[in-house]
Amino acid sequence: MTHNHPHGPAIVTRGLTRHFTSRKQTVEAVSGLDLEIGQGELVAFLGPNGAGKSTTLRMLTTLIPPTSGTASVAGHDVVSGQREVRRAIGFVGQGNGAGHRQLGRDELISQGRAHGLSRADARRRAAELVADLELEAVADRKVSTLSGGQRRRLDIAMGLVHLPRVLFLDEPSTGLDPQNRANLQELIRRLHAESGSTVVLTTHYLEEADALAGRVVVVDHGRVIADDSAARLKSGLGDLVRLGFGTASDAARAATRLSRVPESRVDVSAESVDLRVKDGSTLVGEVLADLAADGVPPTRVEVARPTLDDVFLDLTGRSLRETQQSPSSAPADGSTEIESEVAA
Numbered sequence: 001m002t003h004n005h006p007h008g009p010a011i012v013t014r015g016l017t018r019h020f021t022s023r024k025q026t027v028e029a030v031s032g033l034d035l036e037i038g039q040g041e042l043v044a045f046l047g048p049n050g051a052g053k054s055t056t057l058r059m060l061t062t063l064i065p066p067t068s069g070t071a072s073v074a075g076h077d078v079v080s081g082q083r084e085v086r087r088a089i090g091f092v093g094q095g096n097g098a099g100h101r102q103l104g105r106d107e108l109i110s111q112g113r114a115h116g117l118s119r120a121d122a123r124r125r126a127a128e129l130v131a132d133l134e135l136e137a138v139a140d141r142k143v144s145t146l147s148g149g150q151r152r153r154l155d156i157a158m159g160l161v162h163l164p165r166v167l168f169l170d171e172p173s174t175g176l177d178p179q180n181r182a183n184l185q186e187l188i189r190r191l192h193a194e195s196g197s198t199v200v201l202t203t204h205y206l207e208e209a210d211a212l213a214g215r216v217v218v219v220d221h222g223r224v225i226a227d228d229s230a231a232r233l234k235s236g237l238g239d240l241v242r243l244g245f246g247t248a249s250d251a252a253r254a255a256t257r258l259s260r261v262p263e264s265r266v267d268v269s270a271e272s273v274d275l276r277v278k279d280g281s282t283l284v285g286e287v288l289a290d291l292a293a294d295g296v297p298p299t300r301v302e303v304a305r306p307t308l309d310d311v312f313l314d315l316t317g318r319s320l321r322e323t324q325q326s327p328s329s330a331p332a333d334g335s336t337e338i339e340s341e342v343a344a
């Protein structure tokens with residue numbers, strides 16, 4: 001399943017903005033989004049509930065028009081070239097696209113027919129997708145009997161029936177258990193690698209953005225607040241060395257000492273001092289020796305690699321985890337955390 005792409009980026013937005021007015025109140029769901037996504041990129045839009053991720057996707061997939069600004073997808077304007085955009089894209093929304101008493105395979109065939117394939121081509125395409133996405137166990141069961149994870153896989157197959165050049169997935173793994181979420185992520189990764197399609201997904205799972213996307217666009221209050229690879233976003237922040245002390249005055253003395261560490265940031269809170277510094281795990285030995293020499297050895301030390309949540313916290317002053325409403329919110333997000341107790 002590879003494509004011959006026309007030249008130019010897959011997605012370009014300029015000042016893309018969408019307002020909603022309800023009960024005389026105007027909500028600026030997306031405010032002046034400027035974005036360029038190249039062909040073949042896998043991009044995650046990461047942000048808390050209400051950040052504007054779905055609204056952005058709904059504009060890019062021509063479901064709603066922008067209030068102002070422009071967007072083009074696969075070389076076509078989302079307003080004047082709505083039909084062409086629709087032909088070029090696949091969209092898997094938050095709800096289940098498949099939800100009938102039909103068999104999974106028949107759903108796929110119907111979808112192919114809806115995209116203008118002949119019956120024979122639709123059958124062939126459905127068979128291809130069943131094989132590619134390993135949907136054999138799903139294809140000959142009624143859609144209504146499938147588990148959440150199986151339905152999401154079938155939904156994705158439905159979005160791929162017409163070989164879209166750009167695939168949009170709105171919160172593909174919301175509501176799935178960790179195992180199904182991991183399986184789905186693996187499917188998306190493989191699909192992206194094999195098809196060469198551009199894939200844009202939204203998520204509020206930190207570990208999903210971290211694991212899946214070459215590029216993470218962090219969105220908050222309708223604006224892009226960061227846009228880079230997860231690795232670069234995190235390395236820009238530095239490791240966190242958290243030191244605990246017996247008393248607040250020891251912590252304050254240690255903080256004064258630590259403020260001399262080059263290219264670092266020090267925050268004191270009661271008996272605890274946070275040192276943000278690149279290569280914290282390498283530096284920690286030196287830091288402990290210095291503090292011991294100054295007569296303020298810490299009673300507790302933790303070194304944590306930065307997470308995308310730390311990036312979000314640094315940018316907004318809020319934790320993405322705290323802003324999540326999902327009850328099945330993600331566990332640890334792939335960071336390694338080394339913790340060691342130091343004898344007082």
Ligand SMILES: Nc1ncnc2c1ncn2[C@@H]1O[C@H](COP(=O)(O)OP(=O)(O)OP(=O)(O)O)[C@@H](O)[C@H]1O
Binds near residue numbers: 052
């Ligand atoms: N049809 C609508 N009418 C009024 N307000 C809307 C409408 N759709 C979205 N909004 C508002 O726009 C803002 C952005 O919503 P959007 O659904 O794009 O956020 P999101 O980042 O996708 O959130 P979630 O992660 O919860 O899906 C929110 O304040 C939301 O309440």
